Amino acid sequence: MPTPPAELSDAVRAVLPGARTDLEALVRIPSIWADPAHAEDTRRSADAVAALARDAGAADVQVVAAEGGAPAVVAHWPAPAGTPTVMLYAHHDVQPTGGDEEWTSPPFEPTERDGRLYGRGAADDKAGVMTHLAVLRAYDGKPPVGVTLFVEGEEESGSPTLTALLEQHHESLAADVIVIADAANPAVDVPALTTSLRGLVDVVVEVSMLERPVHSGIYGGPVGDALTALCRTLATLHDDKGEVAVAGLVHGSSDAPDPDEAVYRSDAGLLDGVELLGSGSIPDRVNHSPAVAVLGIDAPKVAEASNVLLPRARAMVSMRLAPGQDALQARQALTEHLERHTPWGAHVSVEPGHGVAEPFSLSATGEVYDHARAAFADAYGNSAVETGIGGSIPFIAEFARTFPGAAVLVTGVGDPASRWHGIDESLHLEMFGRGVLAEALLLRRLSGS
Structure with missing residues (x-):
């Protein structure tokens, strides 16, 4: 593989310690926009990112928001004559912790163990934020191309106001190339270009059987309960193979x-003897097939249960969609399935959930993608692979629609052990350095140097 330009490699190496320090400071901010209790924390997070952008030499920095939306950061480094403008995207909001007590170390106290930095947002996606800022620091605030840094604040909530934000700041965000640092690599030393993502829809299904709770001894038998009816309905979402x-x-x-199935099972945390669902290859099942999960049920806690038949029960059902699927059609199919399979004449209502994310796919061909492959190979020492991701990133399709002439690159510094959205989320620190170098080399190549 070609040797990376020594001066740029040295510059990246020099900025990595400071980038890690600032990443740790961002991780300490619990920017969970989905939780209203952390709205002010999310604003603090945006202000912190804005300050880092100013320190990295941005010509102008704004913290912006659409009505009702989370704060986002937009910053600019003007393009040298004859060079393209590159948007560098990441997001500073994070998922809830899933229970602080479940973590090996506190989720908002970054902790290094065995070369990994643990903490909520350490990988998803404050590492993406700091990848971009580290690159700009490596260029001493004078990148070889124009740069627009766009750091969103509500990606983990489905980016509900992104469309409005793009409309309001269309001219300010326009770019020739869009680099989205919110994906993962198959291994810490193997970079990836993500070329497909699944879509996402969810619904809330409510089953009703009684006007009010009644005694389970006096009426149980002839009279059913709504929670059992709901469970039977949900059980029809999968066949016997899953x-x-x-x-x-x-x-x-x-x-x-x-992938090696044992490694995959370990990364997922599957218990011994638990079967994988479905059939076909694991990449086909994860990246190119639908998946359904019940994310929550409204029902009494076991400790609070009493001997009554429940009159109604409801659940949130989430469905991931394969590339090529129309999201609204899929949501209608899910709705009709639930309505058809509710037993015993129980009343059922199915309402749309939080939002709709269309699946996305692209053809990674052309000069920009060739530059990316070369930059990644130089930085990682291995060729980039094209891969799909089973998760959903709703805004990518939105960017492609809003800026149809721009080449979209989906990259990132996660790996299978990063546990995005899970307990003990972490960032492999050596891979983080490779990711920074890869992006720095990409900007250099895009400039024509």
Whole structure:
């Protein structure tokens, strides 16, 4: 592989310690925009990112928000004559912790163990924020191309006001290339270009059977309870193999090789003896097929339960969508399935959930993608692979629609052990350095140097 330009490699190496320090400071801010109790923390997080952008030499920095939306940061480094403008995207909001007591170390106190930095947001996606800022520092605030830094604040909530934000700041955000640092690599030394993502829809299903709670001894038997009816309804979402049983959904496939199943099971935290669901290769099941999960049920806690038949019960059902699927059609198919399979004449209502994320796919061909492959290979010592991601990033399709002439690169510094959204989320620190170098080399190549 070609040797990276020594001066740029040295500059990246010099800024990494400070980038780590600032990453740790960002991780300490619990910017959980989805939780109203952390709205002010999310604003503090945006202000902190804005200050870092100013320190990295931005010509102008704004903290902006659409009505009702989270604060986002927009900063600019003007383009030298004859060079393109590159948008560098990441997000500073994070997922809830899932229970602080479940973590090995406190989720908002960054802690290093075995070369990994643990903390909520350490990987998803404050590492993406600091990747961009470290690159700009490596260029001493004078990147070889124009740069627009766009750091969103509500990605973990489905980016509900992003469309409005892009409309309001369209001219300020316009770019020739969009680099989205919110994805993952298959291994810490193997970079990836993400070329497909699944979509996402969810619904809230409510089953009703009684006007009011009644005694389970006096009426139980002839009279059913809503929670049991709901459970039977939810059980029809999969067949005996665990395949999604909703009719009319798109299924795809790829040539991606299967990972080692033992490693995959370990990364997922599967208990001994628990079977994998569905059939086909793991990449096909994760990246190119629908998946259904019940995310929550409204029902009494076991400790608070009494001997009554519940009159109504409800659940949130989430469905991931394969590339090529229309999200609204899929949500309608899910709705109709739930309505058809509610037993015993129980009343059922199905309402849309939080939002809709269309699946996304792209063809990674052309000069920009060639530059990216070369930059990644130089930085990682291995060629980049094209991969899909089973998760959903709703804004990517929105960017592609809003800026149709821009090449979209989806990259990142996560790996299978990063546990995004999970307990003990972490960042592999050596891979973080490779990711910074790869992006710095990409900007250099895009400038024509």
